[in-house]
Amino acid sequence: MSKKRAIIIVIDSMGIGALEDAEEYGDSLKCNTLCNLARANGGIEVPNMEAMGLGNIRKITGVNRVKNPRAKYGAMKMKSKGKDTTTGHWEIAGLVLDKPFKTYKKFPDELISEFIRRTGCKNVLGNVPASGTKIIEEFNAVHTRSKFPIVYTSADSVFQIAANIDVIKLETLYRWCEIAREILDEGDYRVSRVIARPYQVLGGKPTRIGKYRHDYSVKPPKDTILNVIEQNGQSVYGIGKIHDIFVGSGITKFTPTGSNAEGLNITLDAIKNDNSDLIFTNLVDTDMLYGHRRDYKGYAKAIEEIDKALNKILPAMKDDDLLIITADHGCDPTYKGTDHTREMVPILIYNKRIKPGNIGVKDSFTYVSKILKKWLF
16 A cells, blocks of 8 residues: 655635635725636636536636535635735644734835845845836836846735846845845844845846746744654655745755746656655746736636646546645735735645545635645654
8 A cells, every 4th residue: 555645736826705804904805816717707617626626616607516526625714814925825734823924015224224235235226016027127227237136025025136137146136135034034024025036138028037036935933734744754845936935844855946837747747756745836827927917817827727737637646645726815816906815715635535525614724734634644
């Protein structure tokens, strides 16, 4: 008998309905990433997730309810305070945050001054909430002349630093981010992530280079299920930005990715050939490329591509493999602005011998960590 193994695929930001307290976070109670984007597109085609029971969770245009689903299906509420990537993933791994990370319209002068002093960069450009694609277009010319880093934030708790890597070495950009992380950790700034945003001018247009993006997150304040797995002598394989989100804590092996397609291919290869006890994948394109840019057409296409990848992933699973498909928050592309949205998330749980059915709505993402504990130990 082969050993039991678990696979988690997080479709970043694929929420499925506003939480009761969504208005406290500036969101409408009508926010519903998956259902609203499906309706806006006149339907989505996800036959694999449909067969698993996705359409049984909520009414989703183009996704049928099925009488005999292949998986357990339901939804989970976020118990933590927040609606960001770090908070969502930490809660999936069993860690609930009572105090949300801070967001900024502008970083304090003393923070920027200390950043300039320690990095020796002489000055910064921006220091405003902005779309990453727009701000590099706005400041590229002066950045190229001055070599000053472009610093910006968003409605999320992030300190983002963009640089043209044909002007500033990638290693320098990473070092600037490390210094920013150190400064933020020393003070009471409570910023979740520092993000390196390298770009190049391609075809005359500033273009972000996703494969060189790097996140510098706060280390989890307590052990998660990932640490428990590692302490038990087992292994955790992080694919995509999982290693960055947990700052390597509890991750025994990792591979960063530049796209969903790459992440899905690496996940498939890991299912076929890797011996890790937990394969933990984040698919970020739905959030980064489509949710924040309010591109509901691109978002739908990305979900459909993920579903197509299941044509190979599901048959590759062994009898003792458990697959969990879920999300970490919402980012309704039909809603205003560019912020995440405070939503519950869908969950599909599949094993070749599992008894399928409706698990209802769970009160916390920590439900996933409880499943892992029962499955792996």
